[in-house]
Amino acid sequence: MLAGQIAFYVLAAAAIGSGIGVIAFRNAVYSALSLIVNLFCLALFFLMLNAIFLATVQVLVYAGAIMVLFLFVVTMLSPENDESLPTPDRLGLWQRGAAVGLGIILAGAIGYIVVGQAALHPDAVATGAQDLASQISRNGNTEAFGQALFHGFLFPFEVTSVILVAAIVGAVVLGRRTSSREGE
Amino acid sequence: MLLSLNSFLVLGALLFCIGLFGALSKRNAISVLMGIEIMLNAVNITLVAFSSAFQHSAHGARLSGQVFAVFIITVAAAEAAVALATIIAIYRRKSSVDVTEINMMKW
Amino acid sequence: MAFTYAISGGDWARIAPELALLVAALLVMLVDALIPARLRGALVIIGVMGVLAALAGVIMLYASSGSPSAFGGMVTSDPLALFATLVILAATGLSLLLSPGYIERQGTRQQGEFYALVMLAATGMVLMAASTNLMMIFLGLELLSLPLYVLCAFAPGQQRAQESGMKYFLLSSFASGFLLYGMALIYGATGATNLGGINHFVATHAMSATAGFGPILLGGMALLAVGLAFKVSAIPFHAWTPDVYQGALTPVTALMSVGTKMAAFVALIRVFDVALAPVRADWQGIMWALAILTMVGGNILAATQTNVKRLLAYSSIAHAGYLLIGIALGTQAGIAALLYYMAAYAVMNVGAFGVVLALERVAGLGTNLDDYRGLASRRPALAAALAVFLFALAGIPGTAGFVAKYAIFAAAVTGGHAELTIIGVVASMIGFYYYLRVIWAMYFVPAPDMPAAEAANANPHLSLAGLNSAVVTKLAASGTPLAFSAGLALALALIGTLGLGIFPAPLISLARQAAGLP
Numbered sequence: 001m002l003a004g005q006i007a008f009y010v011l012a013a014a015a016i017g018s019g020i021g022v023i024a025f026r027n028a029v030y031s032a033l034s035l036i037v038n039l040f041c042l043a044l045f046f047l048m049l050n051a052i053f054l055a056t057v058q059v060l061v062y063a064g065a066i067m068v069l070f071l072f073v074v075t076m077l078s079p080e081n082d083e084s085l086p087t088p089d090r091l092g093l094w095q096r097g098a099a100v101g102l103g104i105i106l107a108g109a110i111g112y113i114v115v116g117q118a119a120l121h122p123d124a125v126a127t128g129a130q131d132l133a134s135q136i137s138r139n140g141n142t143e144a145f146g147q148a149l150f151h152g153f154l155f156p157f158e159v160t161s162v163i164l165v166a167a168i169v170g171a172v173v174l175g176r177r178t179s180s181r182e183g184e
Numbered sequence: 185m186l187l188s189l190n191s192f193l194v195l196g197a198l199l200f201c202i203g204l205f206g207a208l209s210k211r212n213a214i215s216v217l218m219g220i221e222i223m224l225n226a227v228n229i230t231l232v233a234f235s236s237a238f239q240h241s242a243h244g245a246r247l248s249g250q251v252f253a254v255f256i257i258t259v260a261a262a263e264a265a266v267a268l269a270t271i272i273a274i275y276r277r278k279s280s281v282d283v284t285e286i287n288m289m290k291w
Numbered sequence: 292m293a294f295t296y297a298i299s300g301g302d303w304a305r306i307a308p309e310l311a312l313l314v315a316a317l318l319v320m321l322v323d324a325l326i327p328a329r330l331r332g333a334l335v336i337i338g339v340m341g342v343l344a345a346l347a348g349v350i351m352l353y354a355s356s357g358s359p360s361a362f363g364g365m366v367t368s369d370p371l372a373l374f375a376t377l378v379i380l381a382a383t384g385l386s387l388l389l390s391p392g393y394i395e396r397q398g399t400r401q402q403g404e405f406y407a408l409v410m411l412a413a414t415g416m417v418l419m420a421a422s423t424n425l426m427m428i429f430l431g432l433e434l435l436s437l438p439l440y441v442l443c444a445f446a447p448g449q450q451r452a453q454e455s456g457m458k459y460f461l462l463s464s465f466a467s468g469f470l471l472y473g474m475a476l477i478y479g480a481t482g483a484t485n486l487g488g489i490n491h492f493v494a495t496h497a498m499s500a501t502a503g504f505g506p507i508l509l510g511g512m513a514l515l516a517v518g519l520a521f522k523v524s525a526i527p528f529h530a531w532t533p534d535v536y537q538g539a540l541t542p543v544t545a546l547m548s549v550g551t552k553m554a555a556f557v558a559l560i561r562v563f564d565v566a567l568a569p570v571r572a573d574w575q576g577i578m579w580a581l582a583i584l585t586m587v588g589g590n591i592l593a594a595t596q597t598n599v600k601r602l603l604a605y606s607s608i609a610h611a612g613y614l615l616i617g618i619a620l621g622t623q624a625g626i627a628a629l630l631y632y633m634a635a636y637a638v639m640n641v642g643a644f645g646v647v648l649a650l651e652r653v654a655g656l657g658t659n660l661d662d663y664r665g666l667a668s669r670r671p672a673l674a675a676a677l678a679v680f681l682f683a684l685a686g687i688p689g690t691a692g693f694v695a696k697y698a699i700f701a702a703a704v705t706g707g708h709a710e711l712t713i714i715g716v717v718a719s720m721i722g723f724y725y726y727l728r729v730i731w732a733m734y735f736v737p738a739p740d741m742p743a744a745e746a747a748n749a750n751p752h753l754s755l756a757g758l759n760s761a762v763v764t765k766l767a768a769s770g771t772p773l774a775f776s777a778g779l780a781l782a783l784a785l786i787g788t789l790g791l792g793i794f795p796a797p798l799i800s801l802a803r804q805a806a807g808l809p
Contacts, residue, residue, distance in 0.1 A: 008191060012191070012195050015195065015199065016195070016198055016199065016202065019198075019199050019202040019203070019222055020202060022202075022206060022215075022218050022219070022222060023202065023205060023206030023209065023210065023215070023218075023219060028212060028214055028215055031215055031218055032214075032218065035218050035221060035222070038199075038222065038225070039225065042225050042228065042229055045192070045195075045229055045232075046229075046232055049192070049232050049233060049235075049236040050236055051232045051235070051236070051250050051253075053250075053254075054228075054232060054250055054253055054254060057254060057257055058228075058257065061257055061258075061261060062225075062257055062260070062261075065261065066221075066260065066261050066264050069264060069265065069268055070214065070217075070218070070264070070268070073214065073268045073271060073272065074214055076272075077214070077271070077272070077275050144247060145247060145250060145251070148247040148248075148250075148251055149251055149254070152248075152363050153248070153251045153365075153426070154298065154362070155298075155302075155361075155362035155363070155365045155366065155427075156251075156255060156365060156424075156426050156427055156430055157255075159418065159427070159430045159431075159434065160255055160258045160259070160430065162313060162411070162414065162434060163258070163259060163262050163430065163433055163434050163437060164258070164262055165411070166262070166408070166411045166415075166434060166437045166438050167261075167262035167263070167265050167266050167437055168265075169320070169404055169407060169408060169411070169438075169441075170265075170266045170269070170408065170437060170438060170440065170441035171265045171266055171269040172404070173401055173404045173408070173441055173445070174266070174269035174270055174272075174273045174441060174444060175269050175272070175273070176401070193479075200468075200472055203468070204468075207461075207465055207468075213457060213461065216461050217461070217464075220461075220464050220465055220468055223465075223468035223472070224467075224468060224471065226472070227468065227471040227472050227475050230472070230475040230476070230479065231475045231478065233479075234475065234478055234479035237479075238482055248426070248478070248483075248484045249475075249478060249484075251426070252425075252426050252429075252474075252475075252478070252484060255426060255429070255430060256429075256471060259429075259430070259433045262433070262437060263433070263437065263460075263464055266437055266440055266441060266460070267440075267457075267460050267461075267464070270440070270441075270444055270453065270456055270457050270460060271457070273444065273453055274450075274453050274454065274457060277450060277453070
């Protein structure tokens with residue numbers, strides 16, 4: 001319980017800090033990266049609130065797809081920003097050293113887990129699995145969510161598909177017009 | 185869960201204000217858009233916090249908050265696509281996405 | 292599970308108008324890909340047929356019996372939704388008819404996408420008006436907004452259009468943020484997103500101080516009001532309106548000024564006047580202040596304009612103020628008056644924009660007040676049509692605008708808010724000034740030298756070949772000839788403006804039915 005509260009406050013600090021970072025950085029690339037951190041923090045909050053599916057969607061769609069689009073546009077539109085970003089050439093020796101050190105630690109940790117997995121006690125595995133199953137059945141998450149989405153909320157779900165069609169047509173129109181004009 | 189509904193609501197409100205400030209204070213269209221994204225995410229955390237507070241009520245009330253949040257994410261994706269396409273179209277013409285330079289029209 | 296819920300054919304029949312518009316949008320895109328480029332102008336026919344099919348759907352639903360609710364209470368086809376659908380269909384149909392010729396003149400190549408986006412926006416408007424769930428209101432709003440963002444940025448080679456599209460997008464999604472936060476708080480306060488559930492909770496809990504969720508509900512209402520006030524361009528959330536209306540292609544402006552308003556006002560009616568009626572004391576003050584600010588501010592700002600498109604944009608803000616009276620009253624008579632006003636506004640406003648469109652040259656040129664000087668001698672038919680529309684907007688007896696203003700002011704008096712009537716009448720007096728200024732310029736100020744008109748004559752993409760008729764030749768005494776379909780649209784709008792002014796009874800009874808009055 002206490003751990004949950006500590007986790008909440010640490011995450012809340014990270015979420016608010018990265019949120020402030022989005023608006024405080026002058027460089028749009030840093031802003032976009034801060035926004036990704038912010039979205040990840042929110043995904044973890046969704047997990048704390050038992051919204052497992054939503055957390056997954058948040059990471060995959062929001063922090064993944066949407067923010068990649070943002071970063072793509074930011075870097076495409078402001079090539080001068082490349083110079084303000086530290087490039088590999090300008091990385092200090094200590095940074096490379098730290099990177100190598102952390103990489104070795106990470107590789108070692110993963111190796112230890114992979115090799116040591118067989119050592120997990122079978123009862124612990126069974127308990128863990130049962131706990132997860134009971135949690136899901138108690139809190140009814142992804143399954144209940146799917147039931148809700150495709151029964152009670154089926155109609156709004158269908159409407160979002162129309163919205164996506166409109167967005168696709170719109171993006172194509174806006175994109176194609178400039179290219180056809182350049183072709184003139 | 186010991187974490188109270190209020191702490192999530194306060195977090196949502198804080199994030200909403202941060203996004204609001206960003207959307208109002210930034211001059212770059214993409215940064216304004218990022219401020220709006222933070223606002224939408226603040227709404228999502230609020231919705232999910234409420235939906236988890238309704239844990240013991242009927243399924244409909246509990247899950248509609250989560251379903252609403254998924255729809256907001258979907259719409260945000262659609263909006264981002266259209267907005268970024270517009271930004272690129274403007275940029276190709278002007279080489280600037282500064283909203284204060286969008287000044288051909290007087291107020 | 293608790294959600295076993297099957298969708299029947301009856302559910303789909305309840306959204307027949309939306310489906311007709313959506314199918315038309317998809318058909319436009321499909322046919323667009325199959326026909327040669329020179330035939331694309333004919334795609335408007337598919338759009339118009341979609342509107343007619345949707346109209347047939349509305350008539351079918353008016354005739355049908357049974358529960359209007361569909362898809363588990365997500366949408367409805369009650370008389371309110373059907374009336375709003377009629378208004379939106381009128382605006383969509385007239386805007387479609389105004390488009391051929393004009394959008395080619397503006398150099399638009401992607402006509403298929405233009406018509407498809409118009410139909411998608413209309414689908415969103417109808418859907419929003421039919422929504423009975425906060426989620427559906429949001430989705431309908433986004434479905435109407437996304438195509439409009441693109442349509443606003445549509446005029447090729449026009450920086451102003453792209454900028455107005457961007458400005459609309461940023462301010463509109465900003466407002467959506469407020470709207471959503473308000474919806475989230477209302478959901479938290481009442482535990483429901485469907486309006487029936489919200490109404491039930493609010494009615495049974497009566498929002499006493501001990502209810503606990505009181506402040507959350509208050510905050511939610513305030514934020515939701517801000518979000519929707521932005522969409523109906525109420526002052527002080529109006530700043531985007533003049534720029535966007537001026538920068539967008541004129542048929543889009545016409546559609547937006549009527550369709551978005553209608554959809555957003557129905558949402559306001561459903562949320563505030565119906566679902567949140569038990570806590571009317573908490574929100575009535577906001578709407579009252581918004582109505583007064585918008586009426587007075589809109590008219591004063593309009594009086595200072597020198598561009599006719601901008602003037603009409605500010606006038607549409609002023610009309611949003613009169614319409615807000617209907618919301619602020621919270622009575623069924625107020626809602627009925629609002630609906631009738633909206634129908635009248637649809638024909639007279641689209642008509643006025645139609646004349647502006649007929650006179651507009653490439654890139655928004657020819658929309659300044661100076662360009663209208665001496666119009667009566669150059670193009671008497673167009674000048675007369677514009678004069679009728681402007682008289683109607685000003686509220687001269689014999690036109691739809693007069694009946695509409697009378698109905699809403701009378702509802703304010705019987706609803707116990709005579710002060711709104713007094714302020715409204717004073718604001719309308721300011722309105723007379725700027726509407727008459729345009730008419731004065733057309734009839735009593737001599738035309739400047741004629742090079743502008745000569746230039747328009749030399750414009751190569753003028754007429755819609757082969758569709759010309761006596762109407763066109765008569766209207767086209769000088770300047771850009773009017774496409775046949777645009778002439779038809781103006782004629783329909785004229786009939787509507789005068790017809791609703793002289794025989795208002797049938798539509799008034801329809802509006803009263805929509806408001807739940809006998």
